[in-house]
Amino acid sequence: xxxxxxxxxxxxxxxxKMDPKKGILIRNGLQMTINPYDLxxxxxxxxxxxxxxxxxxxxxxxxxxxxQVLRExxxxxxxxxxxxxxxxxxxxxxxxxxxxxxxxxxxxGRFDIIFCGxxxxxxxxxxxxxxxxxxxxxPFLSWVQEIISASADSIIVIQSVTGGRVMVQVNTPCLLxxxxxxxxxxxxxxxxxxxxxxxxxxxxxxxNMPDTNPERYGxxxxxxxxxxxxxxxxxxxxxxxxxxxxxxxxxxxxKLLASLKPRN
Amino acid sequence: xxxxxxLTIKEYACTGCGCCVExxxxxxxxxxxxxxxxxxxxxxxxxxxxxxxxxxxxxxESSPFILDKNCWKGILVYIxxxxxEIHPISYExxxxxxxxxxxxxxxxxxxxxxxxxxxSGLAGCGIRRVYVYDAxxxxxxxxxxxxxxxxxxxKRLRPSVMLLGATLEARSLAPYVAVRFSTGLTAxxxxxxxxxxxxLVQVRPAFGGNIMAQIVTAHTRPQMATVRYQVMxxxxxxxxxxxxxxxxxxxxLKLDSKIQVLERQQEECQRDIIGxxxxxxxxxxxxxxxxxxxxxxxxxxxxxxxxCSRSLVEKGWMPIEKQIGLSGKTVHPNVLITCGVSGSVxxxxxxxxxxxxxxxxxxxxxxxxxxxxxxxxxxxxxxxPTLLKKLKQKKSLFPG
Numbered sequence: 251x252x253x254x255x256x257x258x259x260x261x262x263x264x265x266x267k268m269d270p271k272k273g274i275l276i277r278n279g280l281q282m283t284i285n286p287y288d289l290x291x292x293x294x295x296x297x298x299x300x301x302x303x304x305x306x307x308x309x310x311x312x313x314x315x316x317x318q319v320l321r322e323x324x325x326x327x328x329x330x331x332x333x334x335x336x337x338x339x340x341x342x343x344x345x346x347x348x349x350x351x352x353x354x355x356x357x358x359g360r361f362d363i364i365f366c367g368x369x370x371x372x373x374x375x376x377x378x379x380x381x382x383x384x385x386x387x388x389p390f391l392s393w394v395q396e397i398i399s400a401s402a403d404s405i406i407v408i409q410s411v412t413g414g415r416v417m418v419q420v421n422t423p424c425l426l427x428x429x430x431x432x433x434x435x436x437x438x439x440x441x442x443x444x445x446x447x448x449x450x451x452x453x454x455x456x457x458n459m460p461d462t463n464p465e466r467y468g469x470x471x472x473x474x475x476x477x478x479x480x481x482x483x484x485x486x487x488x489x490x491x492x493x494x495x496x497x498x499x500x501x502x503x504x505k506l507l508a509s510l511k512p513r514n
Numbered sequence: 515x516x517x518x519x520x521l522t523i524k525e526y527a528c529t530g531c532g533c534c535v536e537x538x539x540x541x542x543x544x545x546x547x548x549x550x551x552x553x554x555x556x557x558x559x560x561x562x563x564x565x566x567x568x569x570x571x572x573x574x575e576s577s578p579f580i581l582d583k584n585c586w587k588g589i590l591v592y593i594x595x596x597x598x599e600i601h602p603i604s605y606e607x608x609x610x611x612x613x614x615x616x617x618x619x620x621x622x623x624x625x626x627x628x629x630x631x632x633x634s635g636l637a638g639c640g641i642r643r644v645y646v647y648d649a650x651x652x653x654x655x656x657x658x659x660x661x662x663x664x665x666x667x668x669k670r671l672r673p674s675v676m677l678l679g680a681t682l683e684a685r686s687l688a689p690y691v692a693v694r695f696s697t698g699l700t701a702x703x704x705x706x707x708x709x710x711x712x713x714l715v716q717v718r719p720a721f722g723g724n725i726m727a728q729i730v731t732a733h734t735r736p737q738m739a740t741v742r743y744q745v746m747x748x749x750x751x752x753x754x755x756x757x758x759x760x761x762x763x764x765x766x767l768k769l770d771s772k773i774q775v776l777e778r779q780q781e782e783c784q785r786d787i788i789g790x791x792x793x794x795x796x797x798x799x800x801x802x803x804x805x806x807x808x809x810x811x812x813x814x815x816x817x818x819x820x821x822c823s824r825s826l827v828e829k830g831w832m833p834i835e836k837q838i839g840l841s842g843k844t845v846h847p848n849v850l851i852t853c854g855v856s857g858s859v860x861x862x863x864x865x866x867x868x869x870x871x872x873x874x875x876x877x878x879x880x881x882x883x884x885x886x887x888x889x890x891x892x893x894x895x896x897x898x899p900t901l902l903k904k905l906k907q908k909k910s911l912f913p914g
Contacts (some may be wrong), residue, residue, distance in 0.1 A: 257797040270710040286828065296711075313555075340555035344699065345692060360692055371828075372721075374841055374860075379691045380657070384693035389658055389772035394684035396550045406776065411655065412596055413679045414781040427686075430834075469557065473698035473734040479539055479720065479727050482859065488871070488887045498890055499900040501906060502872065505888060506901075509849050510792070510816060 251304030251402065253295045254361040256351055256382065257288040257323060259316040260372040284319040289435035290428050294397065295365050296327050297433060300398060305329040307358060311339055311350050317451055324446035325438030332358060336455040341469030344373065348381030350467055353459040356386065363405065364425040368393065381426035387426030390425040391418060395432060519573050521552045527570035534562035534571060537722065583674065583712065588734040589615050592664065593626040594681055600635040603679030605748035607741065608639050610706055611677055612749060620674065624757065625667040627652035627660050638751035643758040644894045646672065646786040655683045656773045659744035661690035666764055668695060673736045675714050692738050698731030699738040702840050702865050706739060714739065719840060719859040727857060744844035745863065789834060792818025792849040795838055798825040799854015799894055800876065806831060809853055812902050823861045839864040853894040857882025
């Protein structure tokens, strides 16, 4: 079985602050890491390979430093790593990102199953998995909670839907967006991490893609555009409960009990 | 899509002061050899243009692409069926659609996909026409079949805007449609309105923290947006006039779906935080998983339930069903008590309409204090145990 996993490098912290006077972001040397949700996708791919056999290729789009996440994938046990990097890819929204990833996957051959994490911690949209599948014209299932069984032709999963869960069968080739509960990701050993540093990464530029038209990628290929960023102004509407611990808790007790009295 | 705009540096004016580097939210400018250089990941947000003291940064047009937007009119709402009724989120999309339609003088349309659908709930909602895809093939949700139906509707109607309530199904369905039309899709919008050009302005939190991004899809159609449950106001149906119904059939429904639902599982009934009248919400301020029961005790004592912000779900200390926020649930309790929650925009989107909000945080600048009615700047590890003790002392006065 040929398995693909799409992963992304994201900022480690989510609490980016804005300087309210200057109206700009405060960046204190952002640390980057693999999108935590992607670890579940990698792990489920590894378990698939353990059960059915085959190979796993990880794909990531980003600047050259995004090779970091491919090395983490190697350390967990992934066979091949593809880094999609090119000036032309930069500044992409979810559509252009999905197109780029789908092009890279198509250029790397036919895959039986593609795994994605449910969303990223920096974008949160959960759009890229379904969009990649749509570009590749393969069926996809999002919110996968559990894999029940798999064969070369089809996979049976438990999927979350509004108001419950369903057991669904999907034919391969397909794409699955897996959620956090699907498995527990393994921790790479130190030996694996050291070996991962020496592994070869395949670099894919625009010219390696089947479609080499730069207008389909990056900023030019992005139909959505960020017009501006701002900090919402909110006037503090409340009252401060002040005093020492004793006074504060007395006031809180009084107010909470008052709020809970049934109103007539 | 063609090249439209480019950020250029007037080198003679650039002093290499670096204000632009500091201002750029995407790290897309560098100073090289004393002059600003724009990098390839520039998103054209124009923040740097505002901050350059020398006016050396300019956004230039190059071969502007003009879409004939006159061909795309109307606001289309995806109506989601749920348990033989219309999901309440659809009424919220209709509410917003009407507002937008009023702003541009256009009509509201709807599209609904299912089997033996009950559409009586669409009466009095001011919908001009509803496109109905009703067939056995749609008896349960499948991304491929539902996606084809929506694409067919968009081709027929050519709406300017398409709104989908962000249910689990719609969140995976919307990208399918966006890809087919190579158009923009913005998820989890907290605000939507039309600008002077008639384009849809899509506002959503970004970059984590307390920052909002304003997004437009200026050159493609339809402009697609999803919105979470209980963020927009529902339309109040008035009267009983049904919209015009257009029954649609896909000519190529001979396509075999590759997806088959085998069985539906009963969800175990959990006390949902959405219905609760009182919630104690814990956040990043909780330093150990072992501390959580104390806060749960407070919630239970007050007759409510415990909930949390995103960080504790990501740590694996709380289940996602307890998460309040844009990617969690939106709640409207009578009383909401936050302990150690900073109050990011994503979190506030999930609870700011609570009737009475008590916030406990040791940081006086925490954004949560901008929405709380009662603010306590203090250590929750001191306040809560003492509070619980005093509440228990007054137990006899507590309304059972």
